[in-house]
Amino acid sequence: MxxxxxxxxxxxxxxxxxxxxxKKTFFRLRRELSPWPRLxxxxxxxxxxxxxxxxxxEPLAEGKAALCRCCxxxxxxxxxxxxxxxxxxxxxxxxxxxxxxxxxxxxxxGAGIRTTLNLVSGAKALVASGSPLLGIALALFTIVTPxxxxxxLLYVCGPLLFGKIAPGATHVAKWLxxxxxxxxxxxxxxxxxxxxxxxxxxxxxxxxxxxxxxxxVMLCMAAxxxxxxxxELWDRLEVxxx
Amino acid sequence: MxxxxxxxxxxxLAGCQTCGKVSRLVLxxxxxxxxxxxxxxxxxxxxTVAFMLAAAALYVPANVLPMMSMIEMGVVTENTITGGIIYxxxxxxxxxxxxxxxxxxxxxxxxxxxLTWLCLAASGKIKPTPxxxxxxxxxxxxxxxxxxxxxxxxxxxxxxxxxxxxxxxxPGPGALAFAGVVVLTMFAAISFDPRLLWDRFNALQIDSSPxxxxxx
Numbered sequence: 226m227x228x229x230x231x232x233x234x235x236x237x238x239x240x241x242x243x244x245x246x247x248k249k250t251f252f253r254l255r256r257e258l259s260p261w262p263r264l265x266x267x268x269x270x271x272x273x274x275x276x277x278x279x280x281x282x283e284p285l286a287e288g289k290a291a292l293c294r295c296c297x298x299x300x301x302x303x304x305x306x307x308x309x310x311x312x313x314x315x316x317x318x319x320x321x322x323x324x325x326x327x328x329x330x331x332x333x334x335g336a337g338i339r340t341t342l343n344l345v346s347g348a349k350a351l352v353a354s355g356s357p358l359l360g361i362a363l364a365l366f367t368i369v370t371p372x373x374x375x376x377x378l379l380y381v382c383g384p385l386l387f388g389k390i391a392p393g394a395t396h397v398a399k400w401l402x403x404x405x406x407x408x409x410x411x412x413x414x415x416x417x418x419x420x421x422x423x424x425x426x427x428x429x430x431x432x433x434x435x436x437x438x439x440x441x442v443m444l445c446m447a448a449x450x451x452x453x454x455x456x457e458l459w460d461r462l463e464v465x466x467x
Numbered sequence: 468m469x470x471x472x473x474x475x476x477x478x479x480l481a482g483c484q485t486c487g488k489v490s491r492l493v494l495x496x497x498x499x500x501x502x503x504x505x506x507x508x509x510x511x512x513x514x515t516v517a518f519m520l521a522a523a524a525l526y527v528p529a530n531v532l533p534m535m536s537m538i539e540m541g542v543v544t545e546n547t548i549t550g551g552i553i554y555x556x557x558x559x560x561x562x563x564x565x566x567x568x569x570x571x572x573x574x575x576x577x578x579x580x581x582l583t584w585l586c587l588a589a590s591g592k593i594k595p596t597p598x599x600x601x602x603x604x605x606x607x608x609x610x611x612x613x614x615x616x617x618x619x620x621x622x623x624x625x626x627x628x629x630x631x632x633x634x635x636x637x638p639g640p641g642a643l644a645f646a647g648v649v650v651l652t653m654f655a656a657i658s659f660d661p662r663l664l665w666d667r668f669n670a671l672q673i674d675s676s677p678x679x680x681x682x683x
Contacts, residue, residue, distance in 0.1 A: 269489075270475075270480070270489040271482070271487065271489060272474075272475040272480065272481075272482035272487075272489050274482070274487075274661070274662075275597075275601040275604075275605075275661045275662065275665070276474070276597065276601070276661075276662060276665040277474045277475050277476055277482070277662040277665060277666075278472045278473070278474055278475075279472070279473045279474060279475045279478065279480065279489070294472050295472050295665075296597065296598060296601060296665070298601065298605075301487070331623070331627060333627050333628075335628075335630055335633070335634070338629075338630050338633075340626075340627050340628070340629055340630070342623060342626050342627050346626050347619075347622045347623055347625075347626040348622070349626070350622070350625045350626035350629070351621075351622050351625055351626075351638060354625055354637045354638060355637065355638070356638045356642065356643055358643055358646070359618065359621070359622065359638055359642055359643055359646060360622075362618065362646055362650070363618070363619065363622045366615065367619070395499075395500055395501070398486075398500070399485050399486075399500055399502060402485055402486075403485075406608070406611075406612065406653060406657065407653075409612050409615050409619075412612055412613055412615045412616050412619060413619045415566070415570075415613070415616050415619075416615075416616045416617075416618075416619030416620045416622075416623055417619075417623060419563060419566065419567065419616060419620050420620045420623040420624050420627070422555075422560060422563050423620065423624065424624070424627065424628070427628070427634065428628075428630075430627075455486065455487055456486075456487045459486040459487060459488065459499060459500065462499075463499055
């Protein structure tokens with residue numbers, strides 16, 4: 226039977242398949258929007274963040290980075306298919322964040338009691354046991370910041386993919402920049418591993434679905450955050466605003 | 468001095484800290500993202516030193532006071548950071564002991580040493596070597612977050628180990644102090660401006676260049 230289904234499916238023109246359509250849209254968007262837009266009006270400059278050396282900002286090919294003449298640090302880089310990547314990865318991260326918060330991270334069986342851990346319960350337990358500041362810090366660094374970062378990136382880069390600018394996108398982009406160092410999901414993941422080893426002798430601890438989803442969220446967030454260069458994002462915003 | 472590259476500061480241009488656009492400082496605000504323009508981060512060294520001193524002050528209670536207390540069958544055991552490392556080391560879990568040692572003792576200490584060094588160099592007390600120092604700054608900025616792992620472990624254990632009379636874990640005052648250390652050193656790193664190192668370095672070179680000409 227499966228053979229028949231396969232044959233039937235294979236007989237359809239390839240343009241009908243969803244994957245084909247997605248591929249076509251992706252490449253069309255990439256072709257149309259992929260080049261880093263040149264800002265209107267004469268020469269543009271970039272100053273090195275480390276040594277303040279002034280450079281004329283030349284356009285770069287995809288995947289290339291411009292290095293400072295003086296200190297050799299990266300000035301700006303042109304990430305391949307940046308907008309499509311950022312949109313895709315931040316959307317994936319957002320969807321998986323729902324999964325992360327619905328399913329437990331760790332399941333522990335000890336002394337006949339089963340306790341489960343997810344992100345919210347960790348913060349709640351800290352607040353309940355008398356250190357609200359720590360609970361707030363945990364919630365800020367592992368729930369709020371990743372959520373705001375992912376949704377902000379989606380909000381800014383999604384419309385840009387179609388050459389439009391979302392209302393208030395410049396403000397969001399400003400805040401994205403400031404929030405980036407406070408996104409600590411990879412640190413939390415290490416924390417989960419350490420506490421797993423710590424509890425190994427006390428009780429029977431197992432990974433839940435949330436843990437694996439969180440691992441993927443971590444990878445997606447890393448890909449989304451590093452998917453677009455700051456200068457490119459702001460150049461695109463400036464061009465789209467006009 | 469013709470071999471030196473032009474710097475934005477010499478032309479009255481400032482690179483925006485938020486969006487990277489280079490524009491004239493006299494504009495006051497960045498024409499692209501409307502954040503305030505500064506030639507250098509305001510009060511960079513002073514702010515860094517202030518944050519760092521606060522972090523150093525908190526570092527003592529963070530290490531002396533217990534991070535968490537474990538109540539097992541009515542017996543209370545209090546765990547400090549060093550206690551945790553020794554526990555893992557004696558349990559022959561060397562990799563995990565090394566991870567905690569690095570994240571919660573070595574990184575904060577190195578960070579404070581590095582920032583002190585950077586501040587001294589930026590204010591001209593010691594010789595600035597901007598190439599190495601900006602690498603160190605970059606590392607300080609990257610590594611700071613990882614110290615938070617101990618706080619997260621406390622949070623996870625508190626949430627998980629609530630087994631009634633058999634065993635419960637509650638956070639100690641050391642955890643709050645340690646979280647303070649991490650957050651404050653992160654603020655210290657954010658408020659430091661690595662371009663000050665190059666400012667010092669170039670100023671020194673300009674000072675010494677006439678004497679070189681006399682020598683030759």
